[in-house]
Amino acid sequence: MSSEALIIFFLGGVVMVGAGILASNLLAPKSSNLQKAEPYECGVPTQGTSWIQFRVGYYLFAILFLIFDVETVFIFPWAVAMKKVGLSAFIEILLFLIILGLGLLYAWKKKALKWE
Amino acid sequence: MSLNELMIMRHEWALVAVALVLLIAEIAMPVEKKKQINGLAAALAAVVVVLGFLPAQYGSLFGGMYVTDPLRILMKNILNIGVLLIILQSVSWLRQDLYHDRSSEFYLLTFASLIGVNYMISSGHFLMFYLGLELTTIPIAALASYEQFKSKSAEAGIKLILSSAFSSAILLFGISVLYAANGNLYFESFELSSSLINTLGFIFFFSGLAFKISIVPFHLWTADVYEGSPTNVTSYLSVISKGSAIFILVIVLFTLFNSIQLLWQDVLYATSILTMTIGNLFAIRQQNLKRFLAFSSIAQAGFIMLGVINASALGMATVIYFMLVYVFSNLAAFGVIQTVGHASGKITIDDYNGLYKTNPQLSLVMMLALFSLAGIPPLAGFFGKFFLFTAVAESGFYVLLTIAVLNTVISLYYYLLVVKAMFINTNATPIAAFKSDYAMRISLVICVVGILVTGFYSPVFEYIKNLCETF
Numbered sequence: 001m002s003s004e005a006l007i008i009f010f011l012g013g014v015v016m017v018g019a020g021i022l023a024s025n026l027l028a029p030k031s032s033n034l035q036k037a038e039p040y041e042c043g044v045p046t047q048g049t050s051w052i053q054f055r056v057g058y059y060l061f062a063i064l065f066l067i068f069d070v071e072t073v074f075i076f077p078w079a080v081a082m083k084k085v086g087l088s089a090f091i092e093i094l095l096f097l098i099i100l101g102l103g104l105l106y107a108w109k110k111k112a113l114k115w116e
Numbered sequence: 117m118s119l120n121e122l123m124i125m126r127h128e129w130a131l132v133a134v135a136l137v138l139l140i141a142e143i144a145m146p147v148e149k150k151k152q153i154n155g156l157a158a159a160l161a162a163v164v165v166v167l168g169f170l171p172a173q174y175g176s177l178f179g180g181m182y183v184t185d186p187l188r189i190l191m192k193n194i195l196n197i198g199v200l201l202i203i204l205q206s207v208s209w210l211r212q213d214l215y216h217d218r219s220s221e222f223y224l225l226t227f228a229s230l231i232g233v234n235y236m237i238s239s240g241h242f243l244m245f246y247l248g249l250e251l252t253t254i255p256i257a258a259l260a261s262y263e264q265f266k267s268k269s270a271e272a273g274i275k276l277i278l279s280s281a282f283s284s285a286i287l288l289f290g291i292s293v294l295y296a297a298n299g300n301l302y303f304e305s306f307e308l309s310s311s312l313i314n315t316l317g318f319i320f321f322f323s324g325l326a327f328k329i330s331i332v333p334f335h336l337w338t339a340d341v342y343e344g345s346p347t348n349v350t351s352y353l354s355v356i357s358k359g360s361a362i363f364i365l366v367i368v369l370f371t372l373f374n375s376i377q378l379l380w381q382d383v384l385y386a387t388s389i390l391t392m393t394i395g396n397l398f399a400i401r402q403q404n405l406k407r408f409l410a411f412s413s414i415a416q417a418g419f420i421m422l423g424v425i426n427a428s429a430l431g432m433a434t435v436i437y438f439m440l441v442y443v444f445s446n447l448a449a450f451g452v453i454q455t456v457g458h459a460s461g462k463i464t465i466d467d468y469n470g471l472y473k474t475n476p477q478l479s480l481v482m483m484l485a486l487f488s489l490a491g492i493p494p495l496a497g498f499f500g501k502f503f504l505f506t507a508v509a510e511s512g513f514y515v516l517l518t519i520a521v522l523n524t525v526i527s528l529y530y531y532l533l534v535v536k537a538m539f540i541n542t543n544a545t546p547i548a549a550f551k552s553d554y555a556m557r558i559s560l561v562i563c564v565v566g567i568l569v570t571g572f573y574s575p576v577f578e579y580i581k582n583l584c585e586t587f
Contacts, residue, residue, distance in 0.1 A: 003312035099136065105143050 060112050064104070071100055123172040124184055127192050127234045130167045134160040135227045142220035150216050154207045157223035158555060161200040168193045176240055180304050183240035187583045191237050191363045191436065198355050198443045199230050204559035205451045206348040208552070209458055222262060225255035226352065233360040237367075242291045242301040245364065249287070249328070252357055253280045259352070260345040272344025276353075279327060279337040287324020293317035303372055310376045318373060322383060328361035331421070332390040335414050339398075342410035347457055350406055351450035354413040359439050362420055366435050369424060370587075377427050384425045385516060391418030392523040400530045403464045405453050408534070409446070412489060415527055416442060419504055422520055426507035433581040434507045438500040440576070441488065444566030445497055448485035451560050452478050455552040462547055465534055470543035475550065479538045481560050488567045490531040491524055496571030503577065 078085065078093050107113060122129060137160065141153055168189070176183045203223065210219035232251025239245035257280065261273025294317035295301055298308065308314050323334060330338040342350045373380055395415030402408040420442075423435035456471075456478065457463050472479040488497030501524065508517045552560075570576050 006313050006316075102136065102139050102143065106139060109143050 057115060060107075064107055064112065067100060067103065071097075120173055121177060123170075124175050124177060125182065125238075126170070126172060127164070127168055127189075127196070128231055128238075130164045131227055131231045131234065134164060135224055135231070138220055138224050138227065142224070147217065150219065151211055153220045153223070154210055157220075158200075158203050158207060161196075161203045161227075165193070165196045165200050168196050176304075180302050181241045181244045182235075182238050183303070184238050185587065187436075187587045188237050188367075190580065190583060191360075192234050194436075194440050194443060195233055195237075195356050195359055195363075196230070198359065198447060199226065199352070201443075201447045201451070201559045201562060202226070202348055202351055202356070204555040204562075205351070205447070205454050207555040209346070209348065209454065218262075222259065222348075225259050229253075229255040229259075229352070230356070233356060236360055236364055239364070240303045242294070242303075245368075246284075246288065246291065249361075250284065252360060253284075253328070256349065256353060256357060259349045260341060262346050262349065266344075268344035269346065270344075272341045275337050275344075276341045279341075283324045283327030283334070285324075286320050286327075290317050290320030290322070290324060293320060303368075306372050308373060308375045310379070314376060315379060318376060318379065319383070322365075322380070325361055325365050326387070329358055329365065329417050330414050331387050331417055332394045332414065333387075335391070335394070338414055339407050339410045342413075343404055343407045347406065347450060347454040350409075351447055351454075354409065354450070355443050355446050358413065358417065359443065362417070362435065362439060366424055366432055370427065370432060374427075381425055381427065384421050385513065388418045388421035388425065389516065389519055391415065391421065392520060393418075396523050396526040396530070400526070400533075403466065405463055405465060405468070405534070408465065408530070409449060409453070412527070412531075413446065415523065416446075416489065418523070419501060419520065422508045422516070423504045425513065425516070426511040428511075429581065429584040429587065430510065431507045432587070433577065433584040434500075434503040436580050436584070437570075437577050438504055440580075441496040441500040441567070441570050444563045444570065445485050445488035445495075448481055448560060448563035448567065449489065451556060451563060452482040452485070455556050456547060459550040459552070460547045465537050467547060468534065468537045469541040470546040471538040474546050474548060478552070481564055482538060483535050484564055484567055486531040486534055488571075490528045492528075494571065496567050496569075499571050499577070 074096065075093065078089060082090070138153065138157060141156060142150075145153065174184045174186065174189070203226065206222065209215075210222055215222075229252050232248045232253075232255075234248075236245055236248025236252060239248055254277075257273055257277040260276045261270045263269040291301070293313060294308075297311070297313040297317060298306065300306055326334045327337075342353065345353065369380055392415050395411050395413075395418055399408055399411035399415060402411060420435055420438055423431045423438060425431065426434070453463070456468075456475075460467075462468075471482075484495065488495040491497045491501035505517060505520060508520065
């Protein structure tokens with residue numbers, strides 16, 4: 001790719017985005033009321049501030065869930081191609097599962113799963 | 117995977133196995149026996165180091181994603197030795213009752229980060245390199261906030277994770293631009309022409325990596341993170357994580373970016389002058405020894421860039437040799453700070469007044485380490501710097517050489533300030549005499565032997581130079 005193409009690409013990007021914002025600013029009808037400024041427009045009026053403290057336990061659960069969520073991403077393609085990839089891949093995926101299981105055991109031992 | 121292939125990847129396999137053994141030990145051991153994990157971790161680190169020196173085949177795996185050759189094995193071995201020294205230094209700190217239930221976290225995360233270091237050095241593909249880099253940084257960000265009840269430690273962790281996320285983003289952008297221009301990310305078949313887009317990609321790539329090495333103007337996180345982290349994590353950051361980034365930078369610059377050599381020489385010319393000067397000038401004003409060593413390590417990174425600028429096998433050899441010396445010198449200094457801080461809680465230069473009267477051996481080790489960092493003749497640091505200057509002179513950058521020599525004089529001043537505090541200044545309330553534990557002593561003895569031997573024993577440099585010439 002030559003540098004001219006890069007410059008044209010860059011300028012093109014700036015013009016496209018800039019023109020869009022400018023056009024919607026000029027053309028769109030403007031009205032404003034209090035409800036529009038609220039963070040969620042779901043119909044129920046918001047109460048209080050969103051900067052509150054919440055239990056760190058939620059976070060730990062989310063992390064542990066994420067690990068096993070991602071695990072399926074790896075296992076699924078392996079399961080689809082299991083017959084083709086053979087025994088060595090089976091051993092590898094077992095190793096992977098054992099390591100993840102050890103991680104869960106560790107979290108369990110550290111009482112991360114206990115809701116107090 | 118055949119046995120031969122296993123042996124090619126033996127550093128990484130050994131480290132994964134070690135990490136798993138520690139994890140199982142942590143799960144299975146009863147609480148009252150947890151203190152044995154410290155000894156186990158040190159022994160396993162020693163096994164990893166020994167295993168790294170076994171002769172084995174070299175080659176590439178995973179279709180060229182993973183490459184080893186004698187030079188990369190040497191780099192890995194240098195850093196593995198460094199980690200062994202750090203683990204020996206942290207045993208007494210982690211044996212405290214405060215950490216008895218958490219000490220395995222420190223070792224696990226350290227070994228996880230070391231796996232990243234090893235993969236990064238062996239990478240043959242930009243994505244592999246990026247994975248290694250992330251694996252190196254994230255565990256260390258967790259470790260920086262290891263002392264959970266100290267606000268400075270938490271601050272260090274946050275600052276490190278934010279700045280490394282930022283630098284990773286810049287680095288990834290650089291890699292993606294390079295991919296857009298070349299359509300290829302394998303190191304082996306990477307061919308670069310000197311066009312605007314490649315220059316852009318290189319600049320972003322270099323900036324991302326410069327964060328890790330803390331080259332000025334990307335050094336701002338260094339002092340705060342080094343000060344706030346536990347001392348052993350600071351030594352890991354300043355030796356292992358910086359060293360690995362320097363090694364991969366050298367490999368990448370000398371192979372992939374060889375065709376735009378004139379460009380990166382200009383970039384390094386400017387940044388090395390800035391890094392040396394700013395690191396040195398800020399180091400003079402520091403009272404906290406960890407901040408002091410942070411700026412000193414910024415200045416040392418500037419000196420290392422002098423070797424990189426000579427784009428030949430000689431430059432490469434001088435950089436690796438200097439890093440070898442730097443590992444021993446810096447870890448000796450950090451070891452003394454760690455053991456003094458552990459015994460007395462004191463960390464400023466004024467606290468070290470009169471240390472020689474009460475703890476003569478530690479003062480001598482600290483003096484040797486600082487003299488080696490400053491580059492005073494019979495020690496290894498002198499030869500390291502001398503070779504770097506030779507490399508600059510050979511490539512004809514005489515202005516740069518003059519500035520570097522002037523900077524050495526400045527650095528001599530502030531290193532000697534600490535030595536003066538220990539040996540000459542008097543103190544009404546000096547640090548009381550104490551005995552450090554065996555693991556710390558072994559580590560300091562290895563460091564001192566390293567400082568002396570790598571300087572006097574010339575085959576070391578010859579060996580590195582031969583490896584670089586055949587690289």
